[in-house]
Amino acid sequence: MPVLDITLKDNALIMIHSLFLINNAGDLFLEKHWKSVISRSVCDYFFEAREKAVEPDNVPPVIRTPHHYLINIYREKIFFVSVIQTEVPPLFVIEFLHRVAETFQDYFGECSESTIKDNVVIVYELLEEMLDNGFPLATESNILKELIRPPTILRSMVNTITGSSNVGETLPTGQLSTIPWRRAGVKYTNNEAYFDVVEEIDAILDKSGTTVFAEIQGVIDACVKLSGMPDLTLSFMNPRLLDDVSFHPCVRYKRWESERVISFVPPDGNFQLMSYHISAQNLVAIPVYVKQNISFFETGSSGRLDITVGPKQTMGKTVEGLVVTVHMPKVVLSANLNATQGTYNYDPVTKILVWDIGKLNPQKLPNLKGSLSLQSGAPKPEENPSLNIDLKIQQLAISGLKVNRLDMYGEKYKPFKGVKYVTKAGKFQVRT
């Protein structure tokens, strides 16, 4: 298909030329060009690839067309398709697009087609500020919020009545300072700093319950509402646990390297301070075990399913939000099961069985048992479905990581401090 390429004449190098937002149904609902306009027909190549991929997450992130390259991400059921003309590190673009999506989420609470359409003007203003001539300009949420205020219900009401704007009245100074992530003149009556240590267990367990692979992915999310220019130092009881870390740009690498403390001037509001990775397998406790037996009979077009979940290494805490998801083979038509606890649901279209257990009671282990009926005449499926486990343990960081203390310098007041720990199942899979 011919692409009307009106931009061939300027072959200047530019990172991101245009951006198209496309929903799951294939409607192109927003376009933004940072240079001359590129016809939206270029997206036909994307649609072609989209069709070929069947699943949205199988669309190749980089698509080649005769004159352009399309680099896209899929997030919140929206494809962010950017048009590139020349060599650029693909990760650069991908990372930027994710930053755009995160900014939308930050501004509108969620990043969905409807919120983007509702706030199309703010979206446009944001895109204008985030890229200049295709090169990232202001991507820090703190600065953007000074330039363009996020919508609130109250303000949008006031705006419709008075016609006033959501653009900042004062000029932002954050871009000028050496700490571009924090705006100046922050003031709170209640000064508080909260940290959430969230750990996710990624694991693959084999049929017999042995750990094939396990690691912990942790993040420390912060919500810091402190006046002025506080300089914080967060230290751990056991920093040696942290095998591999990555930081928000505000963290001083040098101090981490020399003293194993996190020293930083925080951005205002919510942000992810750091993420870490604990790969030593002996350190990774597996909180639950799963006994399962899924079998299909040679004859009679049926099968049996029997799953029991029990606590393993829970460190004395309660396992909550336990959900077992099974992707069934295509020939499974329906499931007739009996759950001793929680509810189950089998979707015959997506072939996904979801068993929502809830809280795990160690005295009375939840069990799901019953029969599966298969498409008649179809051969017995050879593959065995694998189980995905989701769970949550409050007040526990499964790695044993503990925050020792938080110190503040540079400001006089006494902030309110808090740390919360949560362990979740990440990509936790049991093979059968």
Add this chain to the structure above:
Amino acid sequence: MQKLLQLPVNAVNIVKGVQGVTQGQEEALSPVLTPDSGPQNWYSAVQPEELRHLRSGGTGGGGWGRGHDDLKEMLDSNKDSLKLEAMKRIVAMIARGKNASDLFPAVVKNVACKNIEVKKLVYVYLVRYAEEQQDLALLSISTFQRGLKDPNQLIRASALRVLSSIRVTIIVPIMMLAIKEAASDMSPYVRKTAAHAIPKLHSLDPEQKDQLIEVIEKLLADKTTLVAGSVVMAFEEVCPDRIDLIHKNYRKLCNLLIDVEEWGQVVIINMLTRYARTQFLNPNINESLLEENSEKAFYASDDEEEEDKKAEPATLAKRKPYVMDPDHRLLLRNTKPLLQSRNAAVVMAVAQLYFHLAPKAEVGIIAKALVRLMRSHSEVQYVVLQNVATMSIKRRGMFEPYLKSFYIRSTDPTQIKVLKLEVLTNLANETNISTILREFQTYIKSMDKDFVAASIQAIGRCATNIGEVRDTCLNGLVQLLSNRDELVVAESVVVIKKLLQMQPEQHSDIIKHMAKLIDNIQVPMARASILWLIGEYCEHVPKIAPDVLRKMAKSFTNEEDIVKLQIINLAAKLYLTNSKQSKLLTQYVLNLAKYDQNYDIRDRARFIRQLIVPTDKSGALSKYAKKLFLALKPAPVLESPFKDRDHFQLGSLSHLLNAKAAGYQELPNWPESAPDPSVRNVEIPDWSKCSSRKDRKEKKVEKPFYSDSEGESGPTESADSGNCESDSGSGSASASGSDESGSGSESEESGEETESDEEEEDEEEEKKKRKKLDKTKAKKQAEESAERCTIHTIHQISCIINFDQFDMNKITSVFSQTLAPSGSIKMYELLHRIKGEGLAVEYCFSRQPFSPEPNMVAVQIQFTNNTNSETKNLHIEDPRLQSGMRIREFAEIDVLAAGESVTVVMGIDFCDSTQAANFQLCTHTRKFFVSIQPPVGELMTPAFLTENDFKKEQGKLMGMNEILEKLTLGEKCVNEHVIVERVTATANLSRVPCGSDKECRFAGKTVSSGCLVLVTVTTKEGGGAQLTVNCEKMLIGTMLVKDILQALSQ
């Protein structure tokens, strides 16, 4: 921005004046625009609610005209709220790709609107449509031109940004002027905007290139982190080949890197990778030679091989050991912490830098960071895995410890699964193959058939690469032949075919088994593979082969083309080996083929008939038919599609696509000999700007004989020679280097010794002068800038001389004046000449960083041979140290001629204690027990803090860590300068700028553990003073207090 809004009143007037004209134009325009109009009711809608529900597929309603009139009216109204509403709707139109160009005149006059949001939206509109409406766009230019002169830097910047975004050729000169002006703006933010504007102008008018390069050159010299990323981006887009512009800024860019914003980091790192490839030598040059024979298959890439070939004759002669250029090391060191960045693009950029530039032994550190990225979004995973796949071929060991991180989950998208499989296959070796195969077995059971097919291929590749498991794999694959899923079977057949080709004799039963499969398998590729196998090895299955041909002849017409071709091949081969049984069948097949629809098949049939069936016409070739058809065919090599992809710069788009993308800058090959490294030397920052220069000059006039020449020309000169030395890098360089440096520092020291008396006087004079100067000038500022200047210089110098301690001595001696104003370094005796039988040894703490090991104290040792014979083999033996302490010995001194002296440097890690280091000093004849005990003040190095940092750090070291002491100042401690001098002479600390002249502050870090040591001396009326020492190590603190007290009360 408010201000900018108020500015262009007359711009409005201009617009109003033109309005009549434009309206006429517009009428002419609108009919043209109407046809491509989409959902018209969009424009007539007043309720924002309605806007929302509109979809691109919406059907047309009301006319264009009315909607536009509406909007125009709103834009013309006096109410900002109406204007805003109109602009919002127009922007919404643009966002949805609808044409709104005919509103241009109505919109452009609002460029002067006072409402900031209206204005912003007008900018959005303007940038979008200016190109199409050039004449009208010019009306807005004056607004921006005025904005460029605004006192507020943000307004200047935003004016430049919009002005440069308007793609109208006529304003090129205006833009050029604006960029030039902004490039020398006071505000770094405006300069950053100027850097951003450069590529815009370049794309608008490439003829401006030369002028723009001048601006780039200027901005490259900028020292702020804000500008660095943007200007390198401009450099990459306008003149990436002008590598000469980078030389002078190279070290600065390396040092600024960590503080540059993340997007700039990526651009700078990529550029520096290319730069380093042109300027430094291949750090792996020697290893790749060694490997060439043993591991060539795995490691040597094309370019390396080529290089090796070239290098070979040279090696035969004599290979110089490789010495890394300190600048090369600087780049590696300064990028390493960025592996911890949260931004995947930055991590990838550092990873590719290490992959392309680091010595083999150091590349491994990137693996962990790359594995971490695998947890990120699937798009990031996709790109990272592609790069890991390439890397894992060349440097397999690097990812082996992380093997399990590449295990596949059933929930991974297929494209990720396939890439992980690729990496796992690349990582397979004799030791881990059993684990990997077990893992592969679970994958074969997956529901994702494409993935299963890829897994089977992966097993095949493992089997070809690792001989030990070939049979196991083959057996496993044969079992898969009975799989219910046809795709699985087909894929297995294809892979088995490839494996069998390696050793067909042993596996005739497998071939038989596969012959049976032909009845059931429908996948053409698999059928073709089986037929080929039977044909190729028909001698192993003499009974079955003709029967298969019989069956195939029956179904020939219904087969796919590739199968038909293989049937013909099979027939031909059978005809040649077993013509008795298959002659008729072959004739039959060839006849069928003769009338096939596909010309390839007809062609093949004709060709084969001529070859194998002897007729009168058939030429000499038919004699060789058997040789032609049944020649031994080499087994296929199953290799990774990622092999040799590393000739593309990793992390690049071109690498991902495995094809050159437009604008891709080839990664240059390493040069065979390094270009002149001195091009990166930077002139020492202008001394004239800081007060110390004045001091120096005055001093020079007074004492022309004292170290002046070194003071002025030393840094640049010695830096040059230093680099040359490291480049020539011969093994003996260290010895000769030490000699040189020895004589250098020796002469200076001897000078100091003899003139020490004079010096004191001179210094006093100098102090008086300084005092005068201070009074006349704004003292604080001068001092601060001096401090900064010094820091800067030292920083740069230390870059130059990094890792070469001998150069360090030469250069740093120059700085001893600025660092330690006392100038005189105290010498201690290590071995008296009488006790040492003519060998006198003295040592001093040179106060220079000991570069091979930064946490060691550098001890400069001077040997003087007072005998009349040579002393040989001077070296250290048998050090007896407290636990934790370490010594880094100096290189053995081969010969010390009679009457000569030599100076060497050794490093001692005292573990921040004043315990003595005992060791034996040996000559070729004698051994002497000696010991070095450091004064506490020598256990630290200066730390450069700002006043604020100092206060902050001091705040952290209160309580137990703070020691307060009152004292009476000695008679000579009349002013600040004496105090500074005394303190810095006692301890190796640096002065911290301070607002009050009653206070002197000093900061340092302990050498071994890096604990901060903060010293404050507060003078009071009447000779009293208070000394405060803050240090986490209380013992050090106490001892330091004692020493300083003594120094000050003398």
